[in-house]
Amino acid sequence: MKEEKFDRLISPMKKNDNGKFSEISWSQAVSEIKDKLGSVISSFGAESIAVHIGSDVDSQTSEFYKRFCESLGTPNFSSYKSYSGYASELARKLVYGQSRPVLDFENSDTVVLWGASPDSFKLDSSALEGKKLVVVDPFKNSFAKESDLYVQIRPGSDGALALGILNSIIQSGDYDREFVDIFTKGFEDFREYVSAFSPERVEMITWVPSEDVVKLAEIYRSSSRVCTLTGKSLELQTNGIQTLRAIASLETILGNLDVDGGVKFVAKPELKSLSLGKDNSLKPIGCERFPVFCGFSGEAQSNLFASSILSGEPNSIKAMMVLGNDALSSWPNSSRTYQALQELDFLVAFDSSVTLTSSFADIVLPLSLPEERDELVEVLSGDKSKLLFSPKLSSDGPSLNELEFLLKLAKEMGLSSDFPWSSGIEALDYRLSALDLDCNKLSAMPNGYCYGSWSEKSYISKGFDTPSGKVEFKSDILSSHGYDSIPAYMEVEESMLTNPPNSVHIFTTTFGNSELEEPITEDGLPVVFAHSAVFKKYHFHDRELVDISTDRGNFKAILHESEDICPNTLYIQNCPSYMALLSSDTSLDPISGYPGAKSLLVDISETVR
Template sequence: MLAYVEEGKLISVAGNPDNPYTRGNLCRKVAHYEERVYSPDRLHYPMRRVGKRGEGRFERISWEEAIEEIATRWKATIAESGAEAILPYSYAGTMGVVSMSACDGRLWNRMGASRLLRTICSAAAEAGYGYVNGWSGGIDPEDFANSKFILVWGTNLSSTNVHLMPYLKEAQAKGATVVVIDPFRTRTANSADWFIQPKPGTDGALALGMAHIIFSEGLHDEAWLEAYSVGWREFRERCAEYPPERVAEITGLAQDEIVTLARRYATESPAAIRLGYGLSRTANGGSMIRAIACLPGVIGAWGKQGGGLLLSTSAHFPLNRPAISRPELRPAEGEPSCTDFGRTEPRAINMNEIGKALMEAQDPPIRAIYVYNSNPLAVAPNSNLVKQGFEREDLFVVVHEQMMTDTARYADILLPATTHLEHLDLMRAYGHLYLNLCVPAIEPLGESRPNIEVMNALAKAMGYTDSAFDETAEEIIRAALNSDHPYMEGITYETLQEHGFAKLRTQSDPFIPFQEGRGFRTPSGKVEFASKQAERDGYDLLPNYTPPAESAAVDPELAQDFPINLLSPAAHHFLNSTFSNLDSLKKSERAPRIWLNTADAEARGVAEGDWVRVWNRRGAVQLQAMVGDKVKAGVAWSPSLWWHTDSPEGGNVNALTSDRLTDMGGGSTFHTNLVQVALL
């Protein structure tokens, strides 16, 4: 991103035309980032709560007062209950190596605070994919231009990965077929050659059914499987349990559609899959990803130009991770820590269960929470329970934030944070292979400070004298780049300063991983259709399909009361709850909305534009109805996330979502969510 500044003020932003991947394009979310920097909701100085929690009434204080008060409260908490009574809560609001990766480790490691399992986004997908291919990264997104048959599976690229779209269009121009598999007819589906619409949570059955057809018709690459995989014959037997007629019944697809998809995927080589995290956010999400991750191995697509699968590129970045997070800072024996509770390391709290963690009995109870890079009252599931937790008067809440968010209103101490245009950081990616140096374009607004400066100050106030808490952002970045991996050859702080970005020095461009079957980070070093590791972890040796926990197949009584499966993926103009307060983007999103199938709407007397009540046993929200055939009967779709202050009932769709965890990885289950809908 390029920033245009006049007399110290940000005027506008633009894409960098010199970046080969983004090609000078910005997504709609950040195209007017100056609106975010100068938002009326922006926080400018530290404050202390003077009203009731949630009222948003504060008084201004100095940074010195804020740091001293936080440290005093934390010291008292540690003395009375141990360091595990303090919980950091964060995710990816600011994604840099410094602002995210370093800050998620250093201070909390030194303190011995409760560990946060940051699993809300990708954990289930990483677990399922990892059992098959190891957490090995995926193909270079630029290589999709060389594919002949592309499956865009469970991801709306036009809204969430817009920079990949030109490569798909380039492939289409050369004769490739793009297939979108999604329960909702997305913007991406509208640009595809073929749209396939399975029932939510059934993608795993579709993948196993495809593999069955490929095996049964002899379309698999047996030579590749023999050389570079484990358990493929056992997997073939498992797939035989998923003939087209069974898969059609499970998925709601036509048998000939399933057969044609499998045949074309196997024969129109090279074939590639762009797999999204979204479909993993179901109760059976890890299993679904695991099944889909098997398909490239079945046809021997790995290691070929234009072939394979991309879930994430993040595993390809060989940064010096210990230098970033500093795990050696964890308390030594004898210091106040988890040892008081019989544990060898601090307890872990799953971020999806933050409501439970705050409201249910814990040993020790959570008495203090420090929120940064996140807005849990808006983004965490089962938000009514989360809200109850933050309403506890005995909970000491510190929020370091750019805006007066839903969560910020509940803070005891509220600290102003810089935006990424106001601090130095290093950005790695999960959708491409470039490192980017983020340099400040303007001075921090008001008294706002970056995460690392605040945490270093808090560490010193706590009496921690470790040299790590003297390190600047530049020093952390230099340490992160200090890697002897060949991908990092020639990439230094100075080269990033000069060019702004650098692509990993892979052996080919575009990068083609797993050539000759090398590089799979599984125990065997091969693709594992049968995974002993999965079996040791308590899962099936082989991929399998199980229906979603909230479904007619599993809980028919629940499905009778709440017959509609609500999906709540990312909105086109918002990034979770980031940007949801900007007037221009809210105008584009129009209102908190829900898409209903015509049959479901007519049965409830609902017309286009009507406001409806959507509810289940966890909560209720009011949404504006959109009616048509973009979803099948029994499915609804509500793009997220709106702030509570913009909702008629003071909440958002996460009042409905469950804090149940996924089958693998402890991930979120936002899309396993049965609801009922009625006209207001």
């Protein structure tokens, strides 16, 4: 084996006895992974194997790895849904039965960016021209500076603001009464609960002036069609699901569901299922603590993987495959993740280069780029959904992509009956067969395969995809598991309102580097922005070196003063690895299991280099 240095990985690498990586062949990689997984299964059972898929892996490949887990007999498959994107889907699913509706910006008259970046929705400033723009965010970004109304909110208190807006609208009577009477469930109990959220009380909780609460409610009331974009800043809070349910209820009460300029329910192509239908009595990690998340997603909650590895409860993970994800930068409490990775008997990582996580791996496999693999791409637009075939365009990458590797591994492990395909294309053809398509047919459709067309207010004839068939302000699913059935407001676990005297709040948003006048790093250290009140309280100076810490971890940073952030707070620009270092893997959203990684209480002190 030839030992070498590398940047972009093209070939499999194996860690030697001296802890360094050397190149090996694909056949050796497949053989050694097969042998090691087989040994772990023999000694500890299939449930001791976990597979985690990050967002750098395409969705179809992810589904095949989920089938692989089912074929092996392990319930411990997880994906980026454990910490990114899925909380919003779950909240909408609980309220009106649609996890991924289409937001019809083109025909809306008002756009609300609520803790969100237009980049996340592939929107540029031209898409907002001629529309009323509202920004709700603790950080006064460039869009906020150009908005019709900017609402600077205390990090983590968004649910109270949403309930205050709902109260104002309900009190005024300016809501879609006919829709509420016919198509919703639990409105009277919901009305009674939100009545406590007066503008004055909302101001006390959120630090948003009561007059701005009234203004924002008036904008919602007076706009014929409102599109509200919510971002990860709301998901990654320990009260995220209930906050997002409150905002989904706001979309509902105004009659903005399944109409032009609102939230459209566009049918999506149904591909052939990859479920094997096996009766596995083993439950995924997280199902007891987060039954709604695990039940709806069909996955384990990976934020509990580290504690499972270290404690052996509910069952100990001994081997893991991680694809396209740097767990040390995305899972909460990096210190515990660090310890857990060292405890694994075997770790396989797919990565484009050696990251913090893959440096712990026994074998690192090269991760393909999108242009280096065949993909099925789903495109949702205002009136239709399309399925496109994106062919492999480059042969510069690894000789096997993630799906092709899986097919070889499955055959080596004796799973050919569940993985009968000889190529990735054949596997994708199997998925497409439900639509009487294959990759060749789909590639011959330059505009893709169009699946149905949108029709306004389809719920009139079909109802909503909820247990009651109606919009649910009150969820029996949640109450049956001991959660608040109404989207009740609760403080984030690390709250500024219960702030220890020597702590301060740090938050991050989803905006990119262009949103700041100052660079994100200085002298190789992250830049953290502090409000002038923090400088005054701690007697700091601009560009001072500080230590920012929690009981989970700490880092050094350069402190800059800024009046664009919420008073008495710190702001770090979209740096997930630093927030993962600080955040807790025990204080999680009780429904989704998401960490409070977007706003945390920290200690701050001056330090030396």
